Amino acid sequence: MYAVAVMPVLLAAGWRVQQKLPVRLDQLLLFLLAAVLLLAWENLANDVFDADTGVDANGKPHSLVNLTGRRDRVSLLANGALLLGLLLMALVAARSHGAVLALVLACCGLGYLYQGPPFRLGYRGLGEPLCWLAFGPLATAAGLMALAPAGAATVPWRAALELGSGPALATTLVLFCSHFHQVEEDAAHGKRSPVVRLGTGRAAALVPWFVAGCLAFEWAPVLVNHWPLTALLGAAGLPPAQALIRLLREHHREPERISGSKFLALRFQALNGLGLALGLALG
Known part of the structure; x- marks a missing residue:
């Protein structure tokens, strides 16, 4: 799951090597660790917030709240991961540029808008565009600036868009595919995901377009x-x-057959992103 967290900065590293620019390995390692902690917060907090609405009661057996029955401790763990991740990212920013922390805070803000009360924009079908923004131009720009020499003056939006748009679409596909096996539960609890709105058949027909767009x-x-x-x-x-x-084309109506579809999407995201980062570096 954490391939989605580390990919923006790995792509930034591959791009800098391809451009014959130096890569600060200490910054790369700090950014990787901070990104993993921040995604841990996102995942754990999502379990906590979804436990409050009941949407995960039957459709997500691997929810940590469902597994432990301790919402309070999962919430504490999530907040601890957030605090430590932001502290590490603040260190990265102090050693590069303050905009790095601002960009990462914007990513975290989008993550909260997606899942947290009173917003819960994911329940309105807006999770996918928020995901693309966070893991695309915002996170990629932060990674590019973190690896650059200290004091880089401007946010490299053009490079971030060119580099991050495709891999972020692959990350968005992971979120999109996570809805297929729990359409009935989502609809019953008012979560109007794109798959709920479209139906599984039309949603499955969009998956090739995600891949082609990426x-x-x-x-x-x-x-x-x-x-x-x-x-x-x-x-x-x-x-x-x-x-x-x-x-998904053959079994979109069978939740038990497609419960692992997001893991296939994750494999695509990871191999695609790593292949691109390596290909840039080799070039």
Whole structure:
């Protein structure tokens, strides 16, 4: 699951190597650790907030609240991960640029808007665009600035959009696929996810477009000679993407058959992102 947390800064590292720019390994390691802690907060807090609405009672047996029955302790653990992650990210920012912390705080804010009361925008079907913004231009810009020499003056929005848009679409696909097996539970508790709104058949038909969009964002810079041909190594994610498309096309009406679809989406996201980062570095 934590491939989605570490990918923006790994992509930033690969891009900097391709541009023949130095990569600060100490900053990279600190950013990776902070990103994992912040995603741990996001996941644990999501378990806590969904326990309050009851939406995870039957559809998410691996929820830590469901497994332990201790909402209070899970909440404490989530807040501890958030505090430690932000402290580490503040250290990264102090050693690079204050904008790094501001960008990461914006990511965390979007995460809270997605799941936290009174907003719960994920219940209104807005989780996917929030996910793309957080893991795309915002997190990628933070990673680029964190690895640059201290005092970098401006936020590299153009590079962040070019580098982060495709991989963030793959991350968004993970969230999209997490809804398929719990459509009835979500609808019963007022969670109007895109899959609830569209129905599983039409939602499954969108999955190939997610994959195609991800690859289009990543291949376009190669076609215009901004990136080397080795960046096409992101296509390493295609086998699990094909398996995911086939699974949802044939069994979208069978929750027990597709409960693992988000893990196929995660495999696509991880292999695609790692292939792209490595391909940039090799180039």
